[in-house]
Amino acid sequence: SNSEDADTLTSNLIQWVRGSGGFVSDKIAFRHINDDPTAPRGVFAVQDIDDGETLAIIPWDLIIKSPERAAGKVHDRWSHDDCGVIEETLKAMTASEDDITPYGKYLLSQPLNYTVGFWTEAGQDLFVRLTGGILYENNTLPPTDIDDQLIWEFEKVCDGDVTDPMNVQAAMLVRARSDYEYMVPIYDMFNHDNGKYNIQHKFNPYTSPLEETGYGVITTRKINAGEELYNSYNRCNICDGYFDWFGTPEVFQHYGFVENYPQRWLFDLARVKVELTAQDDGQVKVKFLVPPSKRGIDVLSKELLRLNDFANKYQHKSYAELGMRGLEWNSMWEYYDAIYAALTYITESTEPLVDDVWALGDDWWVQEGTTKEGEDDHTVRKTSGDEL
Numbered sequence: 084s085n086s087e088d089a090d091t092l093t094s095n096l097i098q099w100v101r102g103s104g105g106f107v108s109d110k111i112a113f114r115h116i117n118d119d120p121t122a123p124r125g126v127f128a129v130q131d132i133d134d135g136e137t138l139a140i141i142p143w144d145l146i147i148k149s150p151e152r153a154a155g156k157v158h159d160r161w162s163h164d165d166c167g168v169i170e171e172t173l174k175a176m177t178a179s180e181d182d183i184t185p186y187g188k189y190l191l192s193q194p195l196n197y198t199v200g201f202w203t204e205a206g207q208d209l210f211v212r213l214t215g216g217i218l219y220e221n222n223t224l225p226p227t228d229i230d231d232q233l234i235w236e237f238e239k240v241c242d243g244d245v246t247d248p249m250n251v252q253a254a255m256l257v258r259a260r261s262d263y264e265y266m267v268p269i270y271d272m273f274n275h276d277n278g279k280y281n282i283q284h285k286f287n288p289y290t291s292p293l294e295e296t297g298y299g300v301i302t303t304r305k306i307n308a309g310e311e312l313y314n315s316y317n318r319c320n321i322c323d324g325y326f327d328w329f330g331t332p333e334v335f336q337h338y339g340f341v342e343n344y345p346q347r348w349l350f351d352l353a354r355v356k357v358e359l360t361a362q363d364d365g366q367v368k369v370k371f372l373v374p375p376s377k378r379g380i381d382v383l384s385k386e387l388l389r390l391n392d393f394a395n396k397y398q399h400k401s402y403a404e405l406g407m408r409g410l411e412w413n414s415m416w417e418y419y420d421a422i423y424a425a426l427t428y429i430t431e432s433t434e435p436l437v438d439d440v441w442a443l444g445d446d447w448w449v450q451e452g453t454t455k456e457g458e459d460d461h462t463v464r465k466t467s468g469d470e471l
C-alpha cells in the first residue's frame with residue numbers, strides 16, 4: 084500500500100544516513116502529520132529527549148550543494164551557486180534506478196508544484212486576483228509578487244530549461260526545503276512552527292567547517308515522547324536575515340502552507356506591520372510593530388470588503404471549471420481565511436491611530452516597535468505612498 088511505500092522511503096533515508104557515517108537518533112520517527120497518507124510528514128519524538136540532545140548529524144557528502152560549494156569556492160549569494168544546487172537536486176532526482184539515493188527518491192515522491200509561484204497559470208491568476216493585484220505591483224495584499232526568482236536564475240544564470248517540468252519541480256523543492264544553498268536530508272524533515280520551535284542548528288553552516296562536522300540538529304528544550312519536533316524557517320538560530328520581515332505571506336509563498344500563530348503580517352500598502360499571537364484562552368492578540376494610522380486601517384477595511392466580493396464571486400465555482408488544480412484551490416482558500424482573519428483582527432483593534440508612519444519616506448520600513456528607519460536589510464520592499 085501507499086503508507087508502506089511511505090515508510091520505506093523514510094526508513095531507507097535513515098539507513099542511508101546511518102550507513103554513510105551520519106547519525107539519526109532512535110528517539111525520533113518520521114511520519115505523516117495526520118491520518119491522510121498524502122499529508123506532509125514531520126518528525127516526532129518516540130521517547131523523552133533531553134534539552135540539547137543531538138537528533139541527527141548529516142555528513143557533508145550527503146548534502147546536495149552547488150559544485151562551487153562542494154569545491155569550497157563560493158562567491159556572492161546570487162550567483163551560479165543558487166541555480167547550481169537546483170542542477171544537483173535535479174541530478175539526484177533523475178539518477179538511474181541503480182544510482183538513485185534514498186534522498187533522491189524521497190524528493191521525487193513530493194507533491195508537484197505546490198507553492199504558489201509554481202501553480203498553473205489559472206491558479207496563479209486567481210491567487211493574484213485574491214491579493215487585489217496585477218503581477219509586479221506592490222499596492223496589493225501580500226504576497227505582492229508570486230514569481231519565483233530561483234526559476235529566473237535557473238534559466239538566466241544556469242542556462243536551465245524551464246519548460247521541463249522536472250527542472251521546475253527541482254527548483255520548487257529547493258525553495259521549499261533547502262537551508263539557504265544546501266539541500267540537507269533529514270534536516271529537511273522538520274516542519275515549521277514559530278510557537279513550538281524546539282530544535283536548532285548545532286553548527287552554523289556559514290562559519291563551521293561542515294566538511295568535518297557535518298550538519299547537526301539538536302533540541303532546544305526537553306521533549307516528551309509523542310511531541311512533534313519543529314524547526315523555524317524564519318526565526319531559527321542562524322536565520323537573522325529573515326527574522327524581521329519574513330512573515331506569514333512569505334512563509335506561504337516559499338513553503339506552501341499557512342503557519343500557525345504567532346503570525347507576522349506586513350501590509351505594505353497600508354504601512355501596517357503586526358504580530359498576531361494566540362493567548363491561552365484562544366483569543367488572538369494583535370501587537371502592532373509600527374503605530375497604525377487611520378489611513379492604513381481604512382485601506383485594510385476596504386480590502387476586507389473586496390475580499391468579501393472575491394469570495395462571493397468565486398467560492399461557489401469549481402476549480403476544474405476555472406482550470407486550476409484542487410491542491411491550488413484548497414491552498415488558496417486556506418490563505419484567504421488566514422488573511423481575512425488577520426485583517427479582521429487588525430481593523431477591529433482599539434489601538435490609537437497616529438499618522439507617524441506616513442511621515443517616513445518610501446523606504447518606510449522601521450525597526451520593530453519604533454518609527455526609526457531600519458537597517459538596510461530590514462527595508463524589504465519599496466512602496467510608493469503616492470499610489471494610494
Ligand SMILES: C[S@@+](CC[C@H](N)C(=O)[O-])C[C@H]1O[C@@H](n2cnc3c(N)ncnc32)[C@H](O)[C@@H]1O
Pocket residue numbers: 122123124125259260261270271272273274275276337338339340341342343
Ligand atoms: C523542509 S520540508 C519539511 C518536511 C515535509 N513536511 C515532508 O513531508 O517532507 C518543508 C515543507 O513541509 C511542509 N510544512 C512545513 N511546516 C508545515 C506546517 N507547519 N504545516 C503544514 N505543512 C508544513 C510544507 O509543505 C513545506 O514546504
